[in-house]
Structures are given as structure tokens and as C-alpha cells.
Amino acid sequence: MKRGTTLFLKIADILIGIPVLALCIFLVPEIGNVAAKLLPDFAYIKYLVSIVFYASAIPFYFALYQAFKLxxxxxxxxxxxxxxxxxxxxIKHCAITISILxxxxxxxxYLFADxxxxxxxxxxxxxxxxxxMVITVFAAVLQRLLQEAIDIKSENDLTV
Known part of the structure; x- marks a missing residue:
């Protein structure tokens, strides 16, 4: 594969991380404030929301790093x-973690919609x-196909 194609994908990988960083800086505190206004009885909800969203960002950036390594x-x-x-x-495990969080x-x-x-x-x-979850399934399929290709390659290397 030509380096130009992977260079484009590497740049796209980096550019995908920038909007998520902006969301973490600007939007997550606002979402926490909205949650605090929706549930004034639960003062800790603002921090809980922030923790969950920031905790989701960690596996997201780790998955981006793994894609860059790939x-x-x-x-x-x-x-x-x-x-x-x-x-x-x-990458599959990171996507599962993000989905769960x-x-x-x-x-x-639901509370906001109500x-x-x-x-x-x-x-x-x-x-x-x-x-x-779509990324999880896609990564699992690619992982299985790649593992089967590696197994076939190693079998062919042994027969020669």
C-alpha cells in the first residue's frame, strides 16, 4: 500500500481527535450544568456526568492511538x-468500553427529553x-479475518 494513503489516514486519525477534545473542554461542563439543573436534588450528578464523559474520552483516544499504530x-x-x-x-475493547459508559x-x-x-x-x-457497537463488530470481524490470514500464511510457510 502506498504511503500516501496511510498518511491521509494518519492525518484523519489525528483530526478525529481534535473535535472530541473540543467537546470535552467546552460541551461536557455544559452538559453537567444541565444535568444539575434537571436534578437539583442530586448535587453530585454534575460531577458524575463529567466523570462518565471524560472516562469515555480515555478509551477513545487509546483506540485512536491503536489505529495510528496499525x-x-x-x-x-x-x-x-x-x-x-x-x-x-x-480497539474492539475500547469501543465496548465507550458503549457501556x-x-x-x-x-x-431520558430526563432531558421528558x-x-x-x-x-x-x-x-x-x-x-x-x-x-458498530466499531466493535467491525474490529472483531477484521481481527478474525486477519488472524485467519496469518494462520493460512504460516501454514503455507511450513509446507514450502
Missing amino acids: LRYIDKNKAFSELSVIALKK QVLVLPLF KDDAPGVIFVGLVVPFAS
Whole structure:
């Protein structure tokens, strides 16, 4: 594969992280304030919301790092190696973690939708967990296919 293609993907990988960082800096505190206004009886809800969203950012950035490593393996012609399988496995686990953490926040989307009489907000809250699960399945399929390709390659190397 040409380095230009992987260079484009590496740049895209970096650019994907920038909006999420901006969301963590600017939007998460606002979401915490909205949650505190919705549930004034629970003073700690603001911090709980912030912790869950920031905790979701950690596996997201770790998965981006693993994707960057995977692109480096492709550049070094090590795409069909155990290192690539391990990177895909870590990406899969990160996506599962993000999905679980975001499902924990769904009751807040329900409260917000109930308060503002906007049921579409619940679907907005389901976007991130659904996208994470799609990434999980995709990474699992790629991991299995790559492992089978490595196994076939090693069998062919042994027969020659």
C-alpha cells in the first residue's frame, strides 16, 4: 500500500481527535450544568456526568492511538502480523468500553427529553453507543479475518 494513503489516514486519525477534545473542554461542563439543573436534588450528578464523559474520552483516544499504530504496521509491511491483531483487539475493547459508559448516561437523556418534551433527544443519546457497537463488530470481524490470514500464511510457510 502506498504511503500516501496511510498518511491521509494518519492525518484523519489525528483530526478525529481534535473535535472530541473540543467537546470535552467546552460541551461536557455544559452538559453537567444541565444535568444539575434537571436534578437539583442530586448535587453530585454534575460531577458524575463529567466523570462518565471524560472516562469515555480515555478509551477513545487509546483506540485512536491503536489505529495510528496499525497504520504504522501497514507502512512497515507488518499488516499481517500478530501486532495488528492485538491492535484490533484493543480497539474492539475500547469501543465496548465507550458503549457501556455511554449507556450509563442514557437515563439523563431520558430526563432531558421528558423535561423539554423532546423525545428525539433519546435517539441522539443512542448515537454514540450504537456507533461504538458498530466499531466493535467491525474490529472483531477484521481481527478474525486477519488472524485467519496469518494462520493460512504460516501454514503455507511450513509446507514450502
